[in-house]
Amino acid sequence: MDQINWGIIGCGDVTEVKSGPAFNKVPHSALVAVMRRDAQKADDYARRHQVPAWYTDADALINDPNVNAVYVATPPDSHADYAIRAMRAGKPVYVEKPMALNAAECALMNQVSRETGVPLFVAFYRRALPYFLRVKQLIDDGAIGAIRMVNVTLNWQPDDREVVAGRGWRVSPVISGGGLFHDLASHQFDLLEFMLGPIKTASGIARNQARLYEADDVVVATFAFESGVVGTGSWCFTVNKEQRMEHTQLIGSKGKITFSFFENFIITVDTASGTETISVPFPEHVQQPLIELIVNALRGGPDSPSTGETGARSSRILDWITIAKS
Structure with missing residues (x-):
C-alpha cells in the first residue's frame, strides 16, 4: 500500500x-x-x-x-x-x-x-509514546541496575457515570470482558512486557466489594517474568478521592524508578547519587x-511494536488473574 x-x-x-x-x-x-x-x-x-x-x-x-x-x-x-x-x-x-x-x-x-x-x-x-520509551531507555541503560521487582498501585474513586445503575460499558463484564481492571490493567501489563519481557505466570484475587455495579471493583495480583523479575499489583476502584493514587515502581539492584501510567508526565529515578525528576509530556493525540x-x-x-500477537498476551494475563476469582 x-x-x-x-x-x-x-x-x-x-x-x-x-x-x-x-x-x-x-x-x-x-x-x-x-x-x-x-x-x-x-x-x-x-x-x-x-x-x-x-x-x-x-x-x-x-x-x-x-x-x-x-x-x-x-x-x-x-x-x-x-x-x-x-x-x-x-x-x-x-x-x-x-x-x-x-x-x-x-x-x-x-x-x-x-x-x-x-x-x-x-x-x-x-509502546510508542516518548514518556514510556524514556522509562524503557532508563531500564535498558541500567540506570537502576538489574530489575528485581515491579509494584503496580492504582486506587481510584468511583466514576459517577458508571455507578448510577451500573451504567457504562467498562463496568459491564459482558461488554468489556471484566471491569475497570480489564480496561486499565490491559495497558499496564502490555507495557510491562514491552519493557521487561514476557510474563510467565500470573494469579490473583478479584472481588466485587462495594456492589456499585456488576464488575469486580478490587483486584490484587502477583506475576513473574521469564527473566526472573517478580511483580505485585493492586487495583481498587471504590476509594474516596483523598485516597486516589496511581504509580508503578521498578525496583532495581541500584535504585528505583517511579512512573505513572495514567496520572502525570513525571518519571522519578532514585539512586545512591540522589533523585532525578524527568518530565515527558504526552502529545496532543x-x-x-x-x-x-x-x-x-x-x-x-x-514491523509495528504492537500487533495482534503482542496484544493477545495482555488479555491472557488478565484471564489468569481474574477467572478463578479466589
Whole structure:
C-alpha cells in the first residue's frame, strides 16, 4: 500500500482526540469513512472531522472501495466480530484495547490474521509514546541496575457515570470482558512486557466489594517474568478521592524508578547519587506515534511494536488473574 485510507467502526469518545484526528496528520494516511449505528451521531462526527463518508452499517464501511484499512473503536464485545469481518475482506485492522473479551477471542482473531495474511494491530499506544520509551531507555541503560521487582498501585474513586445503575460499558463484564481492571490493567501489563519481557505466570484475587455495579471493583495480583523479575499489583476502584493514587515502581539492584501510567508526565529515578525528576509530556493525540508506525509498516517499513500477537498476551494475563476469582 502507498496511501492508507482508514475507516473507523465506532466513532465514540476515544476517537475524538486520542486517535481520530491522528489519521489525517500522519503522512500517507487519511480518514475517509466512519461508521456509527446512530445516523445523526455518525453524520455529526463526519462533519466535525471533515470525513468524506459515513455509514450506520459496518459491512458498508468495510466494503467501501475507498477504505483499505479499518480501525475498530467499539467496546470489546464486538472487537473480534468486526476485526474478523475486515480481515476476511482483505483489509488490515487496528483494534482498540483490550483486544477482545478474553484470550480465546484474541486467539481466534490472530488465527484469522494468519490464515488471510492480513495484518492485525492493537491500540496499545504506550509502546510508542516518548514518556514510556524514556522509562524503557532508563531500564535498558541500567540506570537502576538489574530489575528485581515491579509494584503496580492504582486506587481510584468511583466514576459517577458508571455507578448510577451500573451504567457504562467498562463496568459491564459482558461488554468489556471484566471491569475497570480489564480496561486499565490491559495497558499496564502490555507495557510491562514491552519493557521487561514476557510474563510467565500470573494469579490473583478479584472481588466485587462495594456492589456499585456488576464488575469486580478490587483486584490484587502477583506475576513473574521469564527473566526472573517478580511483580505485585493492586487495583481498587471504590476509594474516596483523598485516597486516589496511581504509580508503578521498578525496583532495581541500584535504585528505583517511579512512573505513572495514567496520572502525570513525571518519571522519578532514585539512586545512591540522589533523585532525578524527568518530565515527558504526552502529545496532543496520544495514538499518533503508534498510528504512524503502523502506517509505515503497512507501506513496507519496519514491523509495528504492537500487533495482534503482542496484544493477545495482555488479555491472557488478565484471564489468569481474574477467572478463578479466589
